[in-house]
Amino acid sequence: MATARIPGSAFAPVMWVPFDGRVVRETPNEVTIAPTEDEAIHITHLGDDVSVTTNTAGETVIAQAPTTPSDKSDVEGAPASEEEDSDPWERFNEKVFEFNRQTDRYVLKPVAKVYSVIVPEPFQVMIANGFDNISFVPRMVNSLLQGKWGGASRELSRFLINSTAGIGGLFDAAKYWGIEKSREDFGQTLGVWGVSPGPYLIVPFMEPMTVRDGIGRGVDSFMNPLSYFIPFVWVGISLKLGEIVNDRALNLDLFQGFEESVIDLYSAVRHGYLRRREQLIKE
Numbered sequence: 001m002a003t004a005r006i007p008g009s010a011f012a013p014v015m016w017v018p019f020d021g022r023v024v025r026e027t028p029n030e031v032t033i034a035p036t037e038d039e040a041i042h043i044t045h046l047g048d049d050v051s052v053t054t055n056t057a058g059e060t061v062i063a064q065a066p067t068t069p070s071d072k073s074d075v076e077g078a079p080a081s082e083e084e085d086s087d088p089w090e091r092f093n094e095k096v097f098e099f100n101r102q103t104d105r106y107v108l109k110p111v112a113k114v115y116s117v118i119v120p121e122p123f124q125v126m127i128a129n130g131f132d133n134i135s136f137v138p139r140m141v142n143s144l145l146q147g148k149w150g151g152a153s154r155e156l157s158r159f160l161i162n163s164t165a166g167i168g169g170l171f172d173a174a175k176y177w178g179i180e181k182s183r184e185d186f187g188q189t190l191g192v193w194g195v196s197p198g199p200y201l202i203v204p205f206m207e208p209m210t211v212r213d214g215i216g217r218g219v220d221s222f223m224n225p226l227s228y229f230i231p232f233v234w235v236g237i238s239l240k241l242g243e244i245v246n247d248r249a250l251n252l253d254l255f256q257g258f259e260e261s262v263i264d265l266y267s268a269v270r271h272g273y274l275r276r277r278e279q280l281i282k283e
Helices: 069-076 079-085 090-118 121-134 136-145 149-164 173-177 186-192 211-223 233-250 265-282
Strands: 002-006 015-019 022-027 030-034 050-054 060-064
Touching (some): 090 233, 090 265, 186 265
């Protein structure tokens, strides 16, 4: 199984299409694939603006609808799209991205596998619930700062219910009442206030971010109750490392098969992150 790239457009900046066959021609909006020996072509993950046809030579043509002038003008007026296309620190980011990826593959994932043998999954879930329950303060405060009163009340309700009926937050009892947690953070709050995301950034041992989200994470860390109840830095770092290993153990199959199906993994992750952050801010 190989992968064909449908070049970017306003609505699908990057699209990777798994297929069985051989690329014989590629243009800015079109990829032509020759049939395999058994004449079986399998194509998945197509967007609404992508069509699949067969030409007279029996070749499969994957075509992306070209952007109309009106579409282009709409996109040019959207700052989010322009910022998403800009990646001034790409060379640095790609090197750190590869470093983090190899660290995850050869260090974090093996440690998480050993951890999974020692700590059964039900206990991993309880530990994750405990960390999540303690972290309700940043979510509640940011809900208030964004004017999301319902989200703030949900966070307070979840904390009270999970801290009591959930035995200190080890069990997510609030979900049985249909009370779902909010997903607000200070990076989103800055976005709601009109602060631009700034350049995309990847630093060692951390998740992707933008400059705005990096500032937001710093502010959120000061609102985390653990930073006040645990005054010793090394204890706090140990707890954070424990949380990271526990989360990785709960997601051992993360990216399983994804790296093989995507040629430009850095661009795919960057695009997905920026789009998700944009959607969260608009919610």
